Amino acid sequence: MDSTAQDRSANAFRTRTVRAPSTEQLNDIAQRHGLNLDQDELLHYKEDIGKTLLEFDKLEQIVEPRLPVKYPRTPGYQPEPEDNPYNAWCWRCDIKGASTGKLAGKTIAIKDNIPTAGIQLRVGSHLFYGYTPDYDATVVTRILDAGGHIIGKTTCENCCVSGGSLNSIHGPVLNPHDTRMNANGSSSGSGVVVASGAVDMALGTDQGGSIRGPASACGIVGLKQTWGLVPYTGLPGLDVTVDHVGPMTRSVYDCALLLEVLAGYDGGLDPRQPRDITVPEYTKQLTTELSGTKIGILKEGFNTKNSEEEVDKVVMAAVRKLADGGAVLQDVSAPLHSVTNVMWATIVSQGALQPTTKGVGYGQKGYHPTSLTEAMHSSVQTMINDAPINMKRNLLTGEYLHSCYGNRLYAKCQNLVMKLTQEYDKILESCDCLVMPTLTGITRPLSPGDRPLKEHLAIIQSFTGNVKPFNLTGHPALSINAGFSEGGLPIGMMIVGKHFDESTVLRVAYAFEQLRDGKI
Numbered sequence: 001m002d003s004t005a006q007d008r009s010a011n012a013f014r015t016r017t018v019r020a021p022s023t024e025q026l027n028d029i030a031q032r033h034g035l036n037l038d039q040d041e042l043l044h045y046k047e048d049i050g051k052t053l054l055e056f057d058k059l060e061q062i063v064e065p066r067l068p069v070k071y072p073r074t075p076g077y078q079p080e081p082e083d084n085p086y087n088a089w090c091w092r093c094d095i096k097g098a099s100t101g102k103l104a105g106k107t108i109a110i111k112d113n114i115p116t117a118g119i120q121l122r123v124g125s126h127l128f129y130g131y132t133p134d135y136d137a138t139v140v141t142r143i144l145d146a147g148g149h150i151i152g153k154t155t156c157e158n159c160c161v162s163g164g165s166l167n168s169i170h171g172p173v174l175n176p177h178d179t180r181m182n183a184n185g186s187s188s189g190s191g192v193v194v195a196s197g198a199v200d201m202a203l204g205t206d207q208g209g210s211i212r213g214p215a216s217a218c219g220i221v222g223l224k225q226t227w228g229l230v231p232y233t234g235l236p237g238l239d240v241t242v243d244h245v246g247p248m249t250r251s252v253y254d255c256a257l258l259l260e261v262l263a264g265y266d267g268g269l270d271p272r273q274p275r276d277i278t279v280p281e282y283t284k285q286l287t288t289e290l291s292g293t294k295i296g297i298l299k300e301g302f303n304t305k306n307s308e309e310e311v312d313k314v315v316m317a318a319v320r321k322l323a324d325g326g327a328v329l330q331d332v333s334a335p336l337h338s339v340t341n342v343m344w345a346t347i348v349s350q351g352a353l354q355p356t357t358k359g360v361g362y363g364q365k366g367y368h369p370t371s372l373t374e375a376m377h378s379s380v381q382t383m384i385n386d387a388p389i390n391m392k393r394n395l396l397t398g399e400y401l402h403s404c405y406g407n408r409l410y411a412k413c414q415n416l417v418m419k420l421t422q423e424y425d426k427i428l429e430s431c432d433c434l435v436m437p438t439l440t441g442i443t444r445p446l447s448p449g450d451r452p453l454k455e456h457l458a459i460i461q462s463f464t465g466n467v468k469p470f471n472l473t474g475h476p477a478l479s480i481n482a483g484f485s486e487g488g489l490p491i492g493m494m495i496v497g498k499h500f501d502e503s504t505v506l507r508v509a510y511a512f513e514q515l516r517d518g519k520i
Contacts, residue, residue, distance in 0.1 A: 073095040109203070124159065127386055222479045239354075252286065314483040
């Protein structure tokens with residue numbers, strides 16, 4: 001028997017990779033797109049498409065590249081309530097990395113939207129129920145390669161589309177400074193395990209303030225680094241233009257240390273990254289010297305319609321400490337900063353349609369996690385009613401805008417982001433960094449009281465006007481504790497720098513930390 005005959009014989013019993021469509025299915029698709037096809041045309045396309053789909057059988061026999069899983073681990077366990085006082089852990093595990101490295105001796109927590117092989121991924125939602133990744137995201141591998149010890153996955157908001165800490169399927173995450181209060185989100189669990197001392201460091205993700213919001217509410221350091229500096233490889237996202245993953249720590253030094261490990265080019269696996277990334281040793285650049293450092297106080301970051309006077313007061317007192325340390329303060333203005341909420345909402349609501357309805361990474365090069373894409377498609381097809389209210393709102397808004405206006409508004413907002421970026425860049429030509437409150441209001445109680453949940457979430461979300469712009473423009477932005485409210489709740493100050501100039505952002509944050517703590 002020749003090889004061709006053998007191939008035909010072997011394939012005779014193989015299940016087709018993709019079933020051929022029926023004429024009824026093709027007619028439904030045609031009708032949705034305004035195509036009027038007669039029966040002969042439908043039969044022609046059915047035959048033609050069927051032949052093309054047979055070729056997919058050849059692809060199924062080729063082993064695709066996968067992200068590596070280099071370190072052994074057990075499946076782990078769900079912690080008992082008595083071992084989880086703030087409900088910040090959704091899963092405990094024990095994954096030891098290399099025996100040496102920059103993170104040797106450090107315990108690390110991973111937000112539960114970051115795939116870790118062999119450990120179920122829930123993303124705080126029923127939509128991901130039953131999915132266990134078969135790969136480690138690049139940031140997980142880098143932590144383990146550097147000697148980090150991963151001890152658990154942290155609770156996050158349902159599908160990571162909330163700024164609170166109250167709608168995860170695992171239950172609300174409690175703020176360690178006052179357990180009646182929000183820890184903010186969506187990286188709520190990561191913020192809490194760091195603030196409470198349960199772990200040395202954690203990873204969070206940030207599409208609209210989800211690292212910096214919890215860092216502010218919990219009184220820790222959280223960095224949304226320059227877009228593309230740290231690879232997002234293997235993670236589910238909202239829109240490729242706003243996705244970030246980064247460090248959450250108790251000190252600026254540890255933030256710089258973890259960034260050294262996470263940052264760097266991922267060999268083309270993440271299309272967000274430029275090829276020429278250089279990663280300095282950020283820890284060696286930390287200094288308390290501020291003489292001559294120019295700090296821009298962003299006018300539009302203070303005294304907004306959603307600002308609370310106490311927050312502005314605490315942050316301005318922190319800014320004056322920078323001046324006491326030798327920094328030069330100057331007032332600056334970026335008018336577009338005040339209208340970025342609608343730009344962000346349009347980009348995320350329409351951009352999220354792609355990963356929600358078509359799969360992770362659609363329309364981009366790089367690594368595509370096929371198991372995650374398949375799991376998301378299946379859940380959206382069968383369990384979409386279990387989605388959280390914010391995701392439903394984004395889906396409805398995005399689909400409405402797309403069906404009635406195409407992508408015109410998305411395109412316009414992306415064009416305006418270029419203008420916004422130019423505004424910040426122009427200011428940063430004469431300043432080393434910008435400062436403003438991270439969140440414009442103090443964190444709110446977990447209980448909505450007499451308010452409907454959607455109204456309560458809207459109030460929490462209204463305080464994020466300063467964090468979202470830098471997801472759009474990609475500038476590095478770090479939150480550090482500026483002080484406390486009269487009620488003892490942390491208030492964050494955000495430091496923003498030039499693209500890929502994390503060194504200056506970390507240096508200013510480190511100097512402030514030393515001044516704040518009375519060490520200089």
